Amino acid sequence: MDKYISVPLDDAVAASLEAGDYVYLTGTIYTARDAAHKRMSEALAEGRSLPFEMKNNVIYYMGPSPARTGRPIGSAGPTTSTRMDKYTPALLDLGLKGMIGKGKRTQEVREAVVRNGAVYFAAVGGAGALLSRSIISSQVIAYDDLGTEAVRKLEVKDFPVIVVMDARGNDLYETAVRKYCKE
């Protein structure tokens, strides 16, 4: 089912989403991938603040290619989420409400998603040129020295994603593949 929602997400909207929903996101999201997650994890361990509030926010696992002059961003598709799994439960427990990436998550992440009523979305991997058209603006807000891995604040309009894991822990990767498996 197609849904249009705004981000950040609140509990009620997150709870209303179901694995398999095709969702268009409009509003503000933040990027962070491997190196930024490592730094955020170190910051938490040392009692320092994070580059942005986790509560109700959505992290996009993405490191863009450089923008041409006059464009907000370069190619901007998802990276593989599982590399962030080690760091994710702690962020979910701080109120992180959504993640956009691609690929399977660990059982620990699934439990943290359910425990916190969060949602895991997939964007289409390798469609970075198409997805860039739904990003209106991009601003580096932390870890600038990490280059493509810096934390960016993105304004998005009708950014297309699919709910892969809903707040009940249903996983589209498991159910859809079973449906089309012919073995």
Next chain:
Amino acid sequence: MRTIAVSEITGNIKEMCIEANYFLSEDMKRAIQEAAAVEEAPLGRQILEQLEENLKIAGEDRIPICQDTGMAVVFLEVGQDVHFEGGILEDAVHEGVRQGYIEGFLRKSVVKDPICRENTKDNTPAVIHYTIVPGDKVRITVAPKGFGSENMSRIFMLKPADGIEGVKNAVLTAVKDAGPNACPPMVVGVGIGGTFEKCALMAKHALTRPVDSHSPIEYVRELERELLEKINRSGIGPGGLGGSTTALAVNIETYPTHIAGLPVAVNICCHVNRHAVRVL
């Protein structure tokens, strides 16, 4: 003897890095288009159509097809009658990659050391594979390799007794484990035989073969066909979200091996299977 200035290598590699990242080869485009026409799953069809749209936008906007513009893998087949002048060949290749990734607005994804992980900021160095061949030409293949799929690649040191069934199991295991992480529909490069490193290199090289071509060896051709069919019955589908298009092709290369071994390497590539080829 033919003399080639290394600056010519630099210039060509620069252009090829950019070209490969903005434009997918015709065989890959056709394969995605054909898959969209036969995909069973409605969501799978929608994703394949988005991939076609994505290729169109990349060409129009001159923006990389995928933000992971890869680590540059360069195959250099150098004719033994060629003499290079004006510098060091290897430096010329890295310089071409450096210029291409900077001038082409491509992502800088390479870190200087695997543990210290400081970005080199120009995507160098490339990974270069040289072959000396007869003649006075230089054939250059630039294949920028993304790591979503690279991370899901595997090597299996099978026993001779495992035979062809063992090979099939190895390939299917690698593909199923890769699942949605490798951005299906994938292209599967397989190397069978040789040694530990030789089979990996064959698997990588197999990815540069057009996806609508087939092995000249009859049993290998049949194995490619059978594996592709089995992979597409797995249900993984486009984006790993279910469907009948999990792979666009299985390309296999083989080489003689040792009486005691049966090495098999499976190099998985996403649907952005990039390769540009030029002959100088």
